[in-house]
Structure formats: C-alpha cells, structure tokens
Amino acid sequence: QVTLKESGPVLVKPTETLTLTCTVSGFSLSNARMGVSWIRQPPGKALEWLAHIFSNDEKSYSTSLKSRLTISKDTSKSQVVLTMTNMDPVDTATYYCARIRPYYDILTGYYIGAFDIWGQGTMVTVSS
Amino acid sequence: SYVLTQPPSVSVAPGQTARITCGGNNIGSKSVHWYQQKPGQAPVLVVYDDSDRPSGIPERFSGSNSGNTATLTISRVEAGDEADYYCQVWDSSSVVFGGGTKLTVL
Numbered sequence: 001q002v003t004l005k006e007s008g009p010v011l012v013k014p015t016e017t018l019t020l021t022c023t024v025s026g027f028s029l030s031n032a033r034m035g036v037s038w039i040r041q042p043p044g045k046a047l048e049w050l051a052h053i054f055s056n057d058e059k060s061y062s063t064s065l066k067s068r069l070t071i072s073k074d075t076s077k078s079q080v081v082l083t084m085t086n087m088d089p090v091d092t093a094t095y096y097c098a099r100i101r102p103y104y105d106i107l108t109g110y111y112i113g114a115f116d117i118w119g120q121g122t123m124v125t126v127s128s
Numbered sequence: 129s130y131v132l133t134q135p136p137s138v139s140v141a142p143g144q145t146a147r148i149t150c151g152g153n154n155i156g157s158k159s160v161h162w163y164q165q166k167p168g169q170a171p172v173l174v175v176y177d178d179s180d181r182p183s184g185i186p187e188r189f190s191g192s193n194s195g196n197t198a199t200l201t202i203s204r205v206e207a208g209d210e211a212d213y214y215c216q217v218w219d220s221s222s223v224v225f226g227g228g229t230k231l232t233v234l
Contacts, residue, residue, distance in 0.1 A: 024232060038222065039223075039225075046214065046226070046227045046228045047163075047165075047171065047214055047216075047225040047227060047228070048225065049222070049223035049224070050227060052223070060221040060222060062222065063129065063222065085209075096170055096171075099155050105218070107157065107161070107219065108218070110218065110220055111221075112218040114161040114173050114176035114177070114216070115163070115171070115173060115216070116173050116182060118170040118171055118172070118178070119170065121170050122169055125211070
C-alpha cells in the first residue's frame with residue numbers, strides 16, 4: 001500500500017523557516033520514474049503547487065516562491081523535505097505532499113504526470 | 129505564466145450529468161488531470177491524461193480535452209459527488225492548478 005505522510009510544526013512565527021517532512025511507504029524514492037511534489041492550500045482557497053523532486057534528483061520550484069524554497073530527499077529514510085524561509089501569515093495553509101510517476105512528454109521535452117497518491121496534509125499556521 | 133480558468137460553482141440534480149470546464153490557451157495540446165476534494169480531505173485523482181481513470185474511480189467520471197477547453201463529465205450524479213474539483217496541467221517543468229469548482233448536488 002502506497003502512503004505519504006506529512007510532518008512538521010503546527011505553528012511558526014513570522015520570519016522563521018518552515019521545515020516539512022514527507023515520509024513515504026510502499027514505493028522507493030530511488031525507483032526510476034518516481035517523484036514527490038509539495039502542494040499547499042490556504043483555508044478556503046485553491047491548491048497551489050510549490051515544488052517537486054524526481055528520483056534522478058531533478059528539482060523544480062514555483063516561480064513565485066523559488067527564492068524561498070528548497071526541496072531535497074533522503075532515499076535511505078524514504079523522506080522528502082521542504083524548507084520555506086521567511087514565513088509570513090499569508091503562508092498559513094494545509095501543506096500536502098503527493099506522488100508523481102512522471103513520463104516523458106515528447107511535445108515539450110519535459111517530464112510530466114498526475115499526482116496519483118496524496119498525503120493527508122498538515123496544517124501550518126504562521127502567527128506571532 | 130499559464131492560467132487555468134474554472135467556473136466557481138456548478139449545480140446539478142441527482143441523476144443528471146454535471147460538466148465542469150477548465151479553460152486555458154490551447155489546453156488541448158496539454159495533458160489535463162482532475163482531482164476531487166471533499167471537505168476536510170486531501171484531493172483524490174479522478175481523471176488523468178485527459179480521459180483516463182485510475183483504478184477504483186467509477187466509470188461515471190470521464191474527461192475530454194480539445195481546443196481551449198477541457199471538461200470533466202460526471203454522469204448520473206450522486207450526493208456523494210458533491211465536492212470541489214480541480215484541473216491541473218504542466219507548464220514546462222512547473223505545475224498549474226485551476227481555481228477549483230464547487231459541485232453542488234441539489
């Protein structure tokens with residue numbers, strides 16, 4: 001059974017750095033054509049993609065948040081870690097990690113795919 | 129950056145057909161994925177690559193994509209289909225979500 005589970009602080013202060021961990025089971029982060037993304041959702045609002053990392057260590061970040069985000073993986077621990085610096089109250093949201101099984105799109109030259117399995121999400125509040 | 133436009137809400141009576149659209153510039157040239165999100169729950173993939181269904185998703189859920197509009201169609205709508213629905217595509221190496229559509233079953 002494939003599962004993903006997010007963990008991290010429930011509350012962070014403005015200007016602090018947020019570190020979130022996604023622990024996966026049922027698949028390996030070293031498997032070819034595997035990846036994990038982080039996606040967030042402010043209360044009552046839409047989904048927003050943040051970053052992804054593939055098994056070959058290829059990474060990509062949201063253009064608007066790129067300067068604040070770092071994604072990494074520890075294959076031995078089956079974990080993907082996202083750090084977001086300089087947190088602000090507008091970053092208050094539920095943060096999800098989700099699995100991708102990317103495939104090569106010959107039209108664009110990029111790897112793409114759907115998020116087939118999601119974690120339950122973790123709510124992070126930014127407040128002093 | 130690429131923008132996906134969804135109607136904020138769609139209402140349908142039980143047993144009828146719901147159609148949720150997702151508009152984007154030449155979206156027909158992209159693969160579109162659809163997610164269902166019920167209150168307090170994580171999203172669930174219901175259609176991928178325009179029209180394929182993951183295992184366990186009822187055949188009532190189908191998708192199409194052409195020109196500037198992709199459509200998620202839910203046939204024989206049930207009360208349990210009431211949820212928010214999001215479309216998603218890739219724009220180069222980035223991911224774009226639509227703003228979401230709240231499906232209300234009357």
